[in-house]
Amino acid sequence: MINTITILPGLDKRGGKESYQYLTLTAGETVSIVGPTGSGKTAFISDIELLAQGDTSTGRCILINGKTPSDEIRYNPAMKPIAMITQNTKCFTDLSTVEFLKIHARARKISDDRVIMETIDLANKFTGEKIDRETRVTVLSGGQTRSLLIADAILIGAAPIILLDEIENAGIFKQEVIDIIKNTSKIIIFVTHDPVIALLSKKRIIMENGAVKKVLSQNEFETKAAANLLELDKQVGFIREKLRAGDEITKDLINVSFA
Numbered sequence: 736m737i738n739t740i741t742i743l744p745g746l747d748k749r750g751g752k753e754s755y756q757y758l759t760l761t762a763g764e765t766v767s768i769v770g771p772t773g774s775g776k777t778a779f780i781s782d783i784e785l786l787a788q789g790d791t792s793t794g795r796c797i798l799i800n801g802k803t804p805s806d807e808i809r810y811n812p813a814m815k816p817i818a819m820i821t822q823n824t825k826c827f828t829d830l831s832t833v834e835f836l837k838i839h840a841r842a843r844k845i846s847d848d849r850v851i852m853e854t855i856d857l858a859n860k861f862t863g864e865k866i867d868r869e870t871r872v873t874v875l876s877g878g879q880t881r882s883l884l885i886a887d888a889i890l891i892g893a894a895p896i897i898l899l900d901e902i903e904n905a906g907i908f909k910q911e912v913i914d915i916i917k918n919t920s921k922i923i924i925f926v927t928h929d930p931v932i933a934l935l936s937k938k939r940i941i942m943e944n945g946a947v948k949k950v951l952s953q954n955e956f957e958t959k960a961a962a963n964l965l966e967l968d969k970q971v972g973f974i975r976e977k978l979r980a981g982d983e984i985t986k987d988l989i990n991v992s993f994a
């Protein structure tokens with residue numbers, strides 16, 4: 736059972752020590768990592784993915800429940816408590832979606848087959864282009880693949896820690912993803928340039944020059960700002976989906992959407 740992960744400071748890109756003492760993330764928390772391009776966001780979550788022990792370019796160390804993780808947890812994929820999904824994550828196996836999920840469920844010792852269709856249904860909430868159970872995973876689009884893998888990480892994968900690297904650019908409905916995962920007991924970390932995701936997370940880690948510069952907690956004003964932004968985002972999303980479907984944007988359509 737994983738209750739916390741702790742990130743101990745390493746070095747910034749110039750070799751200076753990071754200024755925070757330690758950073759503990761707790762089960763049930765959503766965290767966003769923000770910062771300019773090249774500021775070290777991906778390096779930060781990669782440290783968590785690798786359960787770094789001072790052996791990456793940043794020199795950070797990761798603790799699980801306050802302790803150094805065993806080699807078995809670090810190196811045995813079946814024991815690994817972390818799922819990381821990036822824009823480039825792909826499935827390389829000649830199986831249908833349903834077969835792919837069945838194998839994963841079996842590997843996780845889940846015998847109830849209902850989880851397979853539940854996973855496909857959940858994935859279909861995240862993507863506009865519905866996934867068919869018989870579609871081969873190699874031909875799924877980028878957005879479909881990410882949607883499937885996120886649903887798989889939530890329902891089939893036992894991973895209590897999910898790392899999502901810039902999924903907003905990946906053709907999935909981020910609001911649905913946030914809604915589902917904020918009610919889980921997992922630690923979810925988003926690397927993001929998206930203001931809605933950043934404001935909806937409970938904690939926000941700000942990166943600069945390869946180092947953690949600040950850690951902010953969600954406050955009342957930002958929560959309200961997020962709600963307004965979300966409305967705006969839904970409207971943009973509505974228009975985006977219409978354009979993707981090849982529709983024309985008419986006055987009536989705008990009135991429906993913006994009413």
Ligand SMILES: Nc1ncnc2c1ncn2[C@@H]1O[C@H](COP(=O)(O)OP(=O)(O)OP(=O)(O)O)[C@@H](O)[C@H]1O
Nearest residue numbers: 746747748771772773774775776777778792793945
């Ligand atoms: N603390 C560090 N020490 C040394 N190198 C670092 C450190 N942090 C990041 N880097 C290196 O700097 C480069 C850029 O970092 P990274 O890819 O993590 O940035 P990013 O914020 O994710 O950028 P983008 O928004 O463009 O994806 C990478 O080569 C990474 O390995």
